């Protein structure tokens with residue numbers, strides 16, 4: 001039972017040399033100049049505020065703070081407890097930072113991040129400065145833990161004496177409610193998404209986790225829950241009152257729960273919100289009726305995980321969509337004037353030259369507004385990672401097994417070397433983005449200074465990735 005009284009909590013994204021994104025149990029380097037709001041900390045800020053804590057937020061990455069400056073800021077607030085983000089590539093630095101924070105007075109440190117989801121028990125045993133790991137951020141269970149009431153805590157791993165205990169998820173309801181985040185505590189002006197029209201923006205959650213089974217994804221078959229539509233609408237009202245016009249729905253898969261989604265969209269239209277918003281979804285969840293309602297509610301961009309132009313690969317990695325569904329969703333988006341971002345995964349173990357070519361051909365055929373060609377990455381808690389380890393293609397103990405920018409392959413496929421996949425990726429990026437018709441269209445559609453800035457930054461980033469970086473990689 002915890003004896004110390006916890007009144008002041010710091011939500012922390014520790015310093016890092018670079019735009020390292022630690023968010024929603026996923027960590028990687030930003031591929032451009034964008035850096036988005038950490039959803040975990042946003043959701044926790046709302047819940048802990050409602051639970052009565054005094055809070056501060058320090059996003060040292062977004063603010064570009066050095067270790068020394070970050071500690072100086074923390075000293076000013078003098079928290080009793082710290083809830084910090086961490087990631088696969090930064091854990092050693094993060095825990096060293098947290099150890100120092102505790103030396104300076106914080107009594108409790110709770111971590112949240114991909115590496116803790118997979119290796120939490122082991123890391124709790126190894127690092128006495130780490131008191132607990134959160135396995136969910138849409139929860140009030142952390143409050144019970146901080147009050148020393150482990151019977152009401154939930155979805156955590158905690159140290160009790162010399163033992164580590166796993167506390168299961170308790171809330172089995174399909175619909176959940178959470179208070180709106182304390183957006184005002186975050187440095188909103190420091191966050192950017194590559195396709196935003198207005199600045200700053202605000203992140204909203206309409207559902208948590210994902211019921212689908214894509215074998216390269218760390219969120220596959222996680223306990224999906226939708227948020228009460230009225231609860232989301234109240235959250236949007238808070239954002240409107242702050243004068244923000246750009247909203248990002250951060251659900252891993254928007255519109256899984258069709259009834260909740262339709263109620264939410266109708267509520268947004270009735271409320272007359274003047275938001276421009278975007279979301280991530282799946283092509284098989286979309287149809288013309290739903291997409292036209294989304295458009296009427298202000299949706300301007302949908303990100304779809306298309307992954308591959310090869311049906312065989314889509315099936316092999318359990319994406320559970322068809323090429324025909326991809327074509328239909330992108331066609332509907334065009335008809336409704338909704339922009340699209342298609343994300344692809346290149347270099348999965350069964351990737352061949354032919355499947356890569358099919359992927360590029362599909363990207364050029366469906367013509368999304370933006371395309372993101374990512375390298376397959378054996379992230380913690382994925383089936384892909386387990387398969388690679390079992391097959392001897394990956395040493396689980398080797399350091400630096402991930403390229404955190406997802407732009408350089410970290411393993412060869414059964415048919416292609418890592419270098420061949422990397423060369424194709426750069427070829428695909430150039431083929432897609434350097435078409436004169438594409439460039440003219442993009443320039444024609446710029447409607448705000450924010451968009452113009454984004455295009456300039458992203459253009460430089462693209463040139464660096466596909467021209468300068470390949471030279472470094474040995475081409």
Ligand code: SF4
Nearest residue numbers: 210212214217220252
């Ligand atoms: S890739 Fe998308 S649809 Fe597939 S499991 Fe992950 S979040 Fe769900």
